[in-house]
Amino acid sequence: MAVLRSQRSHLNLHLPLTKLSNALPPISLPLLPPTSTAAPTEYNCSSSSAPISPADLDKIQVLGSGNGGTVYKVRHKETSEIYALKIIHHNFDSNFRRQLNPEMEILRCTDSPHVVKCHSIFQNPSGEFGIVMEYMDSGTLENVLKSEGAFSESKVADVAKKLLNGLHYLHSNKIIHRDIKPANLLVNSNMEVKIADFGVSKILGRTLDTCNSFVGTCAYMSPERFDSQTYDENHDGYAGDIWSLGVTLMELYMGHFPLLPPGERADWPTLMCVVCFGELPSLPEGVSDELKSFVECCLQKESSKRWSASKLLTHPFVCKDSTSEEQ
Numbered sequence: 001m002a003v004l005r006s007q008r009s010h011l012n013l014h015l016p017l018t019k020l021s022n023a024l025p026p027i028s029l030p031l032l033p034p035t036s037t038a039a040p041t042e043y044n045c046s047s048s049s050a051p052i053s054p055a056d057l058d059k060i061q062v063l064g065s066g067n068g069g070t071v072y073k074v075r076h077k078e079t080s081e082i083y084a085l086k087i088i089h090h091n092f093d094s095n096f097r098r099q100l101n102p103e104m105e106i107l108r109c110t111d112s113p114h115v116v117k118c119h120s121i122f123q124n125p126s127g128e129f130g131i132v133m134e135y136m137d138s139g140t141l142e143n144v145l146k147s148e149g150a151f152s153e154s155k156v157a158d159v160a161k162k163l164l165n166g167l168h169y170l171h172s173n174k175i176i177h178r179d180i181k182p183a184n185l186l187v188n189s190n191m192e193v194k195i196a197d198f199g200v201s202k203i204l205g206r207t208l209d210t211c212n213s214f215v216g217t218c219a220y221m222s223p224e225r226f227d228s229q230t231y232d233e234n235h236d237g238y239a240g241d242i243w244s245l246g247v248t249l250m251e252l253y254m255g256h257f258p259l260l261p262p263g264e265r266a267d268w269p270t271l272m273c274v275v276c277f278g279e280l281p282s283l284p285e286g287v288s289d290e291l292k293s294f295v296e297c298c299l300q301k302e303s304s305k306r307w308s309a310s311k312l313l314t315h316p317f318v319c320k321d322s323t324s325e326e327q
């Protein structure tokens with residue numbers, strides 16, 4: 001307990017910024033025009049089709065809402081194609097009003113089968129932003145877990161491989177997601193799994209970063225994000241996504257949040273003690289050596305000992321019986 005108290009006394013409780021390395025020049029994206037224009041402004045995310053504007057879409061139902069906005073299922077009037085439309089909440093400052101936030105920038109420039117596809121971004125005359133995305137008809141991995149229960153090892157391996165391909169793509173493009181968890185991973189009926197919700201993500205090297213102080217969801221946060229001084233003050237952020245992936249995959253296999261006993265409240269101090277000072281709970285008996293080893297490679301407390309996404313793609317757990325997947 002004394003050790004715990006002394007460790008706590010020099011904890012950095014306001015979650016410092018990730019230190020940037022490999023800085024790139026800022027990506028130049030156009031500033032959006034002033035909000036007084038009568039027609040919506042549209043940004044096409046796909047090179048092959050015309051931009052979709054709000055007038056092209058009929059709202060069908062609300063799919064969910066979070067801190068960043070509300071997501072609707074919508075139908076394109078002309079093609080009958082179904083999309084997901086995220087309307088970003090309107091409580092932003094005047095600087096934010098005129099610029100794409102990191103989520104929009106990332107969705108606009110990413111193109112991977114493992115990252116949710118953005119078709120179009122627009123701004124209404126009132127200043128409200130909309131993101132037209134591909135519709136993932138099975139919802140989030142969190143929903144799938146609730147309705148179908150714990151995943152088999154082979155299903156966890158399949159999801160792991162798809163997410164690793166997505167993270168490898170993002171990390172190769174200097175993007176850190178910072179909020180990997182079952183609720184931010186979307187699934188469709190083709191059993192595709194895609195990384196979504198870039199609301200707190202970061203593009204390394206950007207000069208503009210509107211989400212510096214945001215911490216992501218603490219339940220899936222790595223030790224260095226709780227306490228960078230003890231764990232690794234030079235962490236680059238990518239390894240934080242790998243930790244969150246490890247917790248997420250354990251959750252899929254065990255059927256409940258793995259770092260606390262089922263039903264225990266995941267408050268910040270309890271989680272910090274478990275993640276930073278406690279021994280991590282092990283996987284249940286009967287689990288294969290490959291899964292055990294894979295999770296260990298993700299959940300190393302020292303971030304530099306964690307495997308990268310590209311190295312994990314070579315781990316026997318994900319490349320047991322299939323050929324390497326394309327990005």
Ligand SMILES: Nc1ncnc2c1ncn2[C@@H]1O[C@H](COP(=O)(O)OP(=O)(O)OP(=O)(O)O)[C@@H](O)[C@H]1O
Nearest residue numbers: 063064065066067068071084133134135136197199
């Ligand atoms: N492309 C999509 N296809 C299908 N459903 C989606 C899609 N995008 C989001 N959703 C649904 O809408 C919900 C809200 O999405 P949102 O991006 O606002 O994320 P959130 O994780 O709930 O919120 P926050 O921004 O606070 O993290 C999701 O939980 C999901 O159920």
